[in-house]
Structures are given as C-alpha cells and as structure tokens.
Amino acid sequence: MNLKYSVFLGNVGHCFDRYCPEYSTPFSLEELFTRAVSIPQLSAVDLVMDWGMMEKREEIKAHLARTGLAVGSLAVDTFANPLYKKGSLSSTDKAVRDRALADCKAVMDFAAEIDCKIVTLWPGQDGYDYIFAADYIKERQLFADGVAELCRYNPNIIITLEYKIKEPRTHSYISTVGATLLMIEKINLPNLGIALDYGHAALGYETAAEAVAMCKMYGDRLKHIHINDNYRLWDDDMIVGTVHSLEYLEFFYWLKRTGYEGYLVIDQFPYREDGRDAVAESAEWLDALIALTEKIDANEAEAVIAKRDGVAASKFMRKILFKG
Amino acid sequence: MNLKYSVFLGNVGHCFDRYCPEYSTPFSLEELFTRAVSIPQLSAVDLVMDWGMMEKREEIKAHLARTGLAVGSLAVDTFANPLYKKGSLSSTDKAVRDRALADCKAVMDFAAEIDCKIVTLWPGQDGYDYIFAADYIKERQLFADGVAELCRYNPNIIITLEYKIKEPRTHSYISTVGATLLMIEKINLPNLGIALDYGHAALGYETAAEAVAMCKMYGDRLKHIHINDNYRLWDDDMIVGTVHSLEYLEFFYWLKRTGYEGYLVIDQFPYREDGRDAVAESAEWLDALIALTEKIDANEAEAVIAKRDGVAASKFMRKILFKG
Amino acid sequence: MNLKYSVFLGNVGHCFDRYCPEYSTPFSLEELFTRAVSIPQLSAVDLVMDWGMMEKREEIKAHLARTGLAVGSLAVDTFANPLYKKGSLSSTDKAVRDRALADCKAVMDFAAEIDCKIVTLWPGQDGYDYIFAADYIKERQLFADGVAELCRYNPNIIITLEYKIKEPRTHSYISTVGATLLMIEKINLPNLGIALDYGHAALGYETAAEAVAMCKMYGDRLKHIHINDNYRLWDDDMIVGTVHSLEYLEFFYWLKRTGYEGYLVIDQFPYREDGRDAVAESAEWLDALIALTEKIDANEAEAVIAKRDGVAASKFMRKILFKG
C-alpha cells in the first residue's frame, strides 16, 4: 500500500473547547512546523486556511521549504469564521455565499501556487440546529451549486467534501457517505470527491470499510482521508487505535483492495496531551496497523469475506490480530 | 392534505421478541381484519406477504371485500423467512437470490390482481453483522440489480425501498435516506421510490422533514410512509406521538409542502398493549397532529423558515403547539 | 408549584466552541446583568465563579442590588481553568486538589456572604478520556473525600453535584443519577444534594421524571435544576421545549409530586442566536409547559400511572397536550 501520512498542522499545537478557552499555551507557526517535522513518519501537513493563514502565505512557503514537508490538502475555513456561523456555501444570504466562494477560490489559487492537488471543504456550519429553521431543499441546492462552481473554477484542483453527521450544528447537510455521494453524483464533475474522516464515519454508525467501498463503486470518489479514533457516539478525535483495532484493519484492507493511494491525515484534538506526542503516537499506531494489514493474504481474506459468516470472520480476525 | 391511514395488519394482533415467543394470544386472519376495520380512521391495510399469507390470497380478498378496506401496499417477506437470514436480493447465493426475486414477483402479481399500486421491500436481512464478512460492493450491486429487475417486471407497480440503519442485522445496506436515494438515482427507473419509516429516520439521526425534502429534490421519490414513534436510539415502534410532538408537525408540514398524497401506514410493535387499541391511539394522534399542521399559515411558516433562526423557530413552535 | 426561574448569567451573552473562538461579540458584566433582568420571569441568576468573577465580587454585589436579582446558586469553576484539565477534587496531584478545595471554599464563603444557599459543583474535568489512564477507585474516592470536606466546611451551604455522562471528558466520574446518589449515600451528609440538568439526564438515556423520583426516594437529594433541551445524543443545550414536549410535562408533574420547590436554572449555549432572546424563549416555554402541568388532575394522573399501560398513558398525554 502506498499511503502517505500528513497531519493537520494545528494538531501538534494546543486546543480549546466550549468550556475552556485554552488548555495549554499556543505555539507559533514556526514552532508548529518544527514540531510536525520532528515526527519522522510525516511527509506532509494539511493546513486550515483561515484569514490569518492566508496572510501568512509567504511564511508558510518558507516553512514548507525549510522542513521539506509537502501539503496534503488545503482546507478552507468555512467553520471557524463567525461570518459563516449559519452556513457558508449553503447560506441563503448571497453576500455570505459570495464571500464563501471567494474564500474557497483564494485557497484554490494558493493550492495551485504551491502544487497542492486537493482542497478540502468541511462544511461544519452548513446545516441547522432547530427544526422549522431551514429550507432543506433550497440550502442543499445552493451548496451543491457552489461546489460545482468551485470545481469548474479550476479543474486541476480536486475538491473534496468531508461529511459529518453533526457538530458544530446539531445536523449537517453533508452528513453521511450516502448523502454526499448522491450530491456528487448529481453534480457529476470529475474533480469532485470525498474526504473520508474515519471518526466521522464511526460517529454516523458507518463501517469505515463499507464507506470506502461505496466511494469506490459510486464513481471512485475517495480522494483524501482523515484519521483519528472515538467511542462511536461523538467525534472524540482521539489518538488512532486507542479505541478501535479490528475495524481499522478492515478499513486498511479495503483501502488496499480499492486501490486508494493518497494521504492519511492525522486529525485529532489532544486537549490534555502534548499535541506533538499524540500525533507521533497515531503515526506509530498507523505503522503497526498497516503492517498487520499488509500481512493479510488477499486470497484468504477474499475467501473469508465470501463466506459471509460470523464464525469464519471471527477466526480470521483472531488470526490477523494474534498471529499477524 | 390528502393523507390516508393504513396499518400493518399484524399490528392489531400480537407480538413476540427475542426473549418472549408470545406476549399474548394470536388472532386469526378474520379477527385481524375485523379488529382493523373497527378503527374508523383506517381506510386500508398493509400486508406482509409471507408464504402463509400467499396461500390465503382468496381469503384475503374476501376479507377486503367484507371490510371495504383497501390495500395500501403489499410488503414482501424477505426478513422473517429464515431462507433469507443472510440476505435476499443481495445474497451471493444465486439460488437464494432467485427465490427472493420469485417471491417478489409473486407478490407483485398479487398486487396487480387486487389493484394495489405499491409493493414494499424492507430488506432487513440484507446487510451484515460482523466485519470481514461481506463484500460491500458486490452485494450492494446484486441488490440493485434485483431491484431493477423487479421494476422492469411490471412498470405499473411502484417498488418502494424502506431503509433502516440496522436491525435485524447490525448494519443494513439500505441504511439511510442518502444511500437509498443514491441507489435509486443509479437504477434510474420511474417506478422506484422510497417507503419512509418515520421511526427509522429518527433512529438514523435524520430529521424526518429533511428526509422528505431530500426525497423530493432527488427525483420526487417519496411514495409510501410508515409511522410510529421511538426514543431515537432504537426502532421502539411505539404509538405515534407518545415521544415526539414538534418534529411530527414539521414532518407533516413538509409532506404538505412537497405534495405528498399517499398513505400513512401505522407500523408499531405493541408488545404489552392491546394491539387494536394501540393502533387506534396512533390514529387519534395523527388526526390531532395533522389538524394542528393544517392550521399553520404557510406564508408565516415560510417566513420563519427563511429566517434560519432558533429564536424565531422556537416562537413559531410555541405558537403552533399552544395556540394552534 | 412554587418554582423560581434563574439563568446562568453568561447565557444571555455570547458563546464559543472548539472550532470557533467567538460566535459573537462579548458583553460586559454590567450588560449581562441588564440583559438578564430584562426578562420578566427571571428572579435570579446563577454565576460561574471563575477567578475573574471572584475578583469582581463587589461589582457583582452592586449589580445584584441594582437589578434586584437573587443568586440561585454559585457554581465553582472547576472546568474552564486549565489547571483542572485532568481533574479537580479527583486529581491525584495533591497541589491541584488542594487548590480545588480552596477555590470551592472561597466560593462557599462568597455564597454565605451574599446569602446564597447553594453551591454547585459540576466536575466536568473529573473523569478520563483514554482507558489505562485512570485509577477508577482512587480518583473516585478522592473526589468523594473532597466533597465531604466541603460539606463539613460550612453546613449551612448545600453542595449540589451536577452529573453528566460525558463532555468535556469522554467519561465523567459523576456520570448518572444512580452513581451520584450512591456517592451521596456513602458520604451521608445532610447538606449534600444533586443539581439535576434536564439535558444531562436526557443525554444519559434517563427519563428526567424517573431521575427526580430516584432523588426523592434515596434521601430527598434534589436541590437544584438546570434546564435546556437536546436531541438526546449530545448536550446540545438548546432552548427549552424546542425538541421535547411530553417528557417535560411528566418531569414537572414529578417535581410537583415530590415537592420540589427550588430553582429552574436556564442553562443553554445559544451559539448562533441572540443569547438574551434565547433565554426569554425558554422562560416562555417554561411558563406554558408548567401551566399545562398545573392543569393536570392529580387523581386522574395517578390512576393512569397505576394502570402501567401504554394505551392509557397515550390517551392521557393526548388529553393534556391538546385539551390542556
């Protein structure tokens, strides 16, 4: 398997949540890059391009040059800017929508400039909290129209949509793998795909391997992967592998089976841990889990899968885990 | 709103679950029909056509004639027959799949015979329980191919797919409104639609009104509705309105807004209640909730929705509920 | 029913979450008090006494005098201060634990000074995120010991424990009504009780009315109530009544039945709404829901409850809701 590891740059830094405005001391951009590059498995960083970051484009390029890190993807900030608190591309306020489009295009331009192939949209604020407070048809269509406009703006950049069933809104429009692939199917442009977040899949009661399979069968749309762990009921954004084990193995097996060859972007919220060390741990887990996956004999695996039997699957999983 | 009420015939009878094989004494087919017709709001019944019922087709016709009840939809039994315990149309065993197709076609034939326009597929066994025990691509494709074959078998019958995220399998293929509409979009036949179960939507963390909206915008695919209530974490199949209130009002509002004019099929499991009385209660709730919905001023509602504001939505909901 | 309304002062202000550091402009303390007192139903505020607030004690007293608002309860900040990020009273670091005790006692002193009877502990950081990262026995005992010390520090102040199954930790020690009453039972001091948050009960799959009943039967321990609404899977902290309806009625009925005569503290996170208006909405809902509850004939209700029958309960709920 040809998988590269990246990390959201901020992950090696500090966190806040809705109660505590600062769990630990912030780091400078220079420190964040230095901390990221100290993790040997990482070959890239993913960057959330909010306004502050857009103003630091030259500094970013210098840090990339200094560290030798590539950029896995640029993510547009359509979730932290309060301007988008009631939606970005789905906003019924044309001024907000136009601004969101402009922000996205500016990030696409920077991506082109630094030879980054992927721009990620995580439309966390595009959704609703209360009933009787959204025109589900109109807003979903506005979002799709915006995405199409972005895809056409630069066909050399792949736009990836990152779905999540909820949070920060109680309900998101880009919610599940099915709903997202359906929108992509209707937009029907080649440079549009999915950024699958393992934790978001688990939160939505999806089997991550099945989500990979659906992306494959409905247009080969899996283009980027975020990775972290959780207890399945919330996007806990924990160190990879500290909760789930076997489901990761099936996930990696299906990544191999479907020919995914892109990034695994570590994306976690180490509120109480050292951010750099928490990312390093995830990289170690990824190495170990992928090594186990690589040992799987494909013929044997396919024979087990074809049996569609819990006992056979159980035996197989025991064998992978304990006799790897 | 032009909505008709139906009920799954067995709902006026008795139940069992995985612990208790018989919560109360069973009723004969004649008794079930008599109990159903005693509920004045019902104009139809929905029938699960298992093998036993298929053998009683003449008796069923007699009961329909006697009671004057129409048939809302015929549901094919692809979930109670142990033959299908590992899947029906998605089975990788061709013999099982062929039998499932034959069962479905036989039910479609009976539907045509009794002038019932809709045949419902609830593929409860088409999914998986364990990881490494399913070929997610192949099985999903087999299911879609089977559905297409059925649609083509008789274009005058509408095939509706009833999605549910889990149970009896821990994971279903026909899982969410998005995944189901996506499959329908790819099959692309006019006589294919969705049977939306209100409780299944709630179980999958869907807002039922949004599911209605999505069915409308992606091909006008909402063709049948099952209705019941639950606590959102399991398909409790309770009396309509005993848990949720406001979400039903939004649901009915969106049914009206999108022009749905079909059946509301009461579909519940009154393990410990009298089945007939539990259905009668649901009919009373439906009357009351729909009457409240009918009093909503559409201009006012649209103005509130357009505000996309929790406070405005809250005021509006208070007004509907208390000053209806 | 003799229920008084309070609000967490910050609720009429602005919010942040783990993505967006500032959804709207902050308000001064003076503005917050002025906004709170503009809501006619409120007779009190609840205050989170973090360090900044402790330094403003004189200013707070002046605002209380100016507005005529009472203080429902003082809450100690053991959750926003990063010092407590791995626990406060349960911390295995004696210096942290001592500081937490000192902070609590200082707040108890201020409560005594302003004639506030209740001090609330919401031990949001006392728990764990990862397995193999907590000594569940030792830390729980340290927490209980700290609570006992606080109760003994001033027997005229009631210490209330606010339970919540998770967040900000993935797992809290003070998690459910049962676990909390058990700790209280073992500590066995008269000035110790529960602050029941309606939304936390719902999040933990508790029926709020049953939680009230358990507090009554195990020592009459219900001393304070926080109120808000959610979709049952997360502490969404929404406007009261915008999701649930009937469960609030049962909750208020059981408050009356068990003789609760304290505060209902509005406690919500209006990220995208005007905070003051969102609180005013909750007050209106409370008025309407409590008025409905007051119309319930107790003899009739008790007769229905005694039937233990879903159909009878359903009829009764329809009657309350639609014929109030």
Added chain:
Amino acid sequence: MNLKYSVFLGNVGHCFDRYCPEYSTPFSLEELFTRAVSIPQLSAVDLVMDWGMMEKREEIKAHLARTGLAVGSLAVDTFANPLYKKGSLSSTDKAVRDRALADCKAVMDFAAEIDCKIVTLWPGQDGYDYIFAADYIKERQLFADGVAELCRYNPNIIITLEYKIKEPRTHSYISTVGATLLMIEKINLPNLGIALDYGHAALGYETAAEAVAMCKMYGDRLKHIHINDNYRLWDDDMIVGTVHSLEYLEFFYWLKRTGYEGYLVIDQFPYREDGRDAVAESAEWLDALIALTEKIDANEAEAVIAKRDGVAASKFMRKILFKG
C-alpha cells in the same frame, strides 16, 4: 487469574428475534449439553430456569452428571414468561409479584440442591416503555423488597442482579452499575451482588473496567460476569472480541487487580451462525485476550495508570497489543 468459562446453554442452540420466529432448527436438551461439552474450555453451563426447564430438573441433573459440567449460575425466567410482561418483582399486581417470588425461590431451591452458589436475576421486564405509565418510586421499592426477601430466603445462595439500561423495555429499573449498586447498598445484605454483562456495560456507555472498579469499592459486589460483544449502541450479543479489543484487556486487568475469581459466562445470540461454533470462537478469544492480560507487568501498568496521560496509555496499549 483464576477464571472459569461457562455458557448459557441455549447459546449453543438456535435463536429467534422479533421478526423471524426461528432462524434455524431447535436442539433437544440432550443435544445442547452435548454441544456445550464439546467446547474444551467450558467447565460449566448457566441455565435459564423457565417452567419447561423446572419440569426437567431430573433430566438436567443427569446431563450434568453425564457431561461433568458444573452450573455457573441458575437464572430465573422473569423475562420470557408473558405473565411478567409488565414486570416481575416490581409488579404492582401482588399476584404477579408473589408468583415471581415463588418462581425465584423454586430456582434457589434447585440451586441449593445441585450445589450451585449463584442465582441470577435479570429483570428485563421490570421497567417501562411509555412515560406516565410507571410509579418510579413504588415499583423500584417493590423490586428492592422482593430482592431482600429472596436474599433472606437462603443466605447461602448469592443473588446477583444483572443490569441493562434497556430492552426488552425501553427503560429498565436495574439500569446502570451505579443505580444497581445503590439499590444493593440500601438493601445491605451480604449475599447480594452484581452479574456484570460486558455488553450491557458497553451499551450504557460504561467502561467495563470502571464498572468492575465501582463494584469493588462499593461493597465488593461483583459476583458473576456475562460476556459478549457489541457495537456499543445495542446489545448485539456478538462473539467476544469481534468488535472490541483493548477494552477487554483493561477489563481483564481490572478483574485481576480487584481479585475477581468467578465465571465468565458466554452470553450471545448467534442468529445466523452455528451456535456451538460461535461459542467456541468466544472461548478462543477469551483465551487469547486473557493470555495477553496475564503478560502485563503490574508495576508497569500501575505506573502508566498513575500518569493519567493519553499518550502514555496509548504507548502502553500498543505495547500490549503488538508486543504482548
């Protein structure tokens, strides 16, 4: 660790659920015993003593003698008998309650006769489905009174309460580890304990190791363990180890740390698998997981736990899992 394996005898047989009355052909009692004893790790069976089984007491004794299997525990059927559909020991109908007490005492007598030390109560029907349909105080007290009467009936038999947050009722009285320990604390009799079902703990968002810890600290009440696996949102009753891995290791570690030396009773619902083979798989997983746990160096583990740090816990878990 001195742990013995048992199995619910029916688990090596066949299953039904609320849709399918018979997933496969039933087995005779003789066949069930023969199938159980064919699994070498099992030294005992647990038996659900419904009326049919009570009539076969002599036959059971013969099978026990024949197979050499011990009885881990006898469980009273208070959940499959429709007489108890609205509750057994908590029933407000004295005739039902008396019958439940009589059934329990008869099972206790049989336990004494066959030298089985533990009788398990899983009060699956003691709870409620709808609001306004239960007197939460009275029914909980009736249940506790019944349990106390049973404990006093034969002080040489340990009565264990098996908690579960829901199913078959939407809400159970004996719901969480905290609520159950609280009831036990109030009853305060020495021969009363908890039967901890791993899957029920997971379903209630409990960390199983923490539940073990709480049982230890509040009276050393852990007396019996049921084991199976699930996806955390429902009691899926799957083969042990097919979903969770690391949490089992922490669970076994805490069993060792707290000195549990009793049975692990395999308790699953192999709807679509061969029951005997599914149980054999669970026994294999238990062997493997317990062997891993036995390799844990206690000093190292305690040092990691004392750090209360996610990164340290993660490193430790990787070490256990991959370098055993």
